[in-house]
Amino acid sequence: MLQIGDKTFASRLLLGxxxxxSFQVQKEAVNVSEAEILTFAVRxxxxxxxxxxxLLEELxxxxxxxxxxxxxxxxxxxxxxxxxxxxxxxLCDMIKVEIIGCDKTLLPDPFExxxxxxxxxxxxxxxxxxxxxxxxxxxxxxxxGVHAVMPGxxxxxxxxxxxxxxxxxxxIEQSNVPVIVDAGIGAASDASYxxxxxxxxILLNTAVSxxxxxxxxxxxxxxxxxxxxxxxxxxRIPKKTYATKSSPDTAMIE
Amino acid sequence: xxxxxxxxxxxxxxxxxTMLDLLEAYDIEExxxxxxxxxxxxxxxxxxxxxxxxxxxxEIVHFVGGG
Numbered sequence: 001m002l003q004i005g006d007k008t009f010a011s012r013l014l015l016g017x018x019x020x021x022s023f024q025v026q027k028e029a030v031n032v033s034e035a036e037i038l039t040f041a042v043r044x045x046x047x048x049x050x051x052x053x054x055l056l057e058e059l060x061x062x063x064x065x066x067x068x069x070x071x072x073x074x075x076x077x078x079x080x081x082x083x084x085x086x087x088x089x090x091l092c093d094m095i096k097v098e099i100i101g102c103d104k105t106l107l108p109d110p111f112e113x114x115x116x117x118x119x120x121x122x123x124x125x126x127x128x129x130x131x132x133x134x135x136x137x138x139x140x141x142x143x144x145g146v147h148a149v150m151p152g153x154x155x156x157x158x159x160x161x162x163x164x165x166x167x168x169x170x171x172i173e174q175s176n177v178p179v180i181v182d183a184g185i186g187a188a189s190d191a192s193y194x195x196x197x198x199x200x201x202i203l204l205n206t207a208v209s210x211x212x213x214x215x216x217x218x219x220x221x222x223x224x225x226x227x228x229x230x231x232x233x234x235x236r237i238p239k240k241t242y243a244t245k246s247s248p249d250t251a252m253i254e
Numbered sequence: 255x256x257x258x259x260x261x262x263x264x265x266x267x268x269x270x271x272t273m274l275d276l277l278e279a280y281d282i283e284e285x286x287x288x289x290x291x292x293x294x295x296x297x298x299x300x301x302x303x304x305x306x307x308x309x310x311x312x313e314i315v316h317f318v319g320g321g
Binding site for chain 2: 043045054084091183205
């Protein structure tokens with residue numbers, strides 16, 4: 001089970017809700033993924049079109065924990081403002097702190113990220129912080145009290161998978177709070193690999209929403225996260241340079 | 255009165271209105287949303303007691319798809 005703050009989850013896959021080809025496909029992908037935590041962004045409502053459909057109206061909200069993000073914020077102040085608005089919906093008290101410091105790589109601004117995380121913790125939020133794979137920063141975020149650290153596997157939406165497994169491993173080893181690998185996952189093998197390294201969960205969006213068949217990929221990701229976790233718990237064999245026979249040398253036919 | 259709602263300037267015939275009146279005017283009072291008046295969060299239970307004044311800056315937000 002995955003425990004974040006005072007909540008417990010059976011699924012270790014957290015799913016983003018952006019950029020699906022249609023509401024119908026999204027709904028089905030969410031369903032098939034068996035994710036229990038869904039991320040959202042906070043944006044201005046088009047008040048002139050009250051009939052405009054919203055994904056939330058399509059979902060059984062009792063089944064899901066909403067994880068709004070602070071995407072769009074470039075400073076701690078902006079992130080706190082978005083987080084407060086998200087909480088005012090009265091649907092959630094979790095927040096994904098996401099403060100981008102570079103438009104090209106979408107890597108987070110470490111200083112504003114730390115500042116916002118601390119401010120939101122003081123206000124009683126359950127804070128999940130998107131961070132780079134910087135090992136020291138991840139430790140300092142944990143020391144500040146965040147409920148989960150969420151290092152990227154590679155840049156958001158890049159689909160490059162885990163580009164620095166060593167740093168992820170260091171972060172996983174040192175952490176006493178859940179480590180959720182967030183961003184950069186491209187295929188099921190990436191998710192499985194990150195889980196095999198010992199990650200507590202995977203947060204992904206584009207890998208599913210942008211896949212040729214998002215519903216099928218949602219299923220693949222569910223299985224990958226589960227198999228990666230099982231593989232981690234089972235304990236893999238050590239890597240060796242040379243071969244070792246798996247069949248006996250004895251009782252050979254002559 | 256004049257209100258700045260989600261970045262747009264809107265004119266209303268009424269001189270006094272509450273946040274609830276504003277949301278009802280656009281038929282969005284039942285929607286999942288959150289509201290700020292001049293950068294202060296207004297709680298749902300306070301919509302009907304929150305008076306709006308000429309020039310107020312209102313933000314009405316909701317959840318959209320995101321990662």
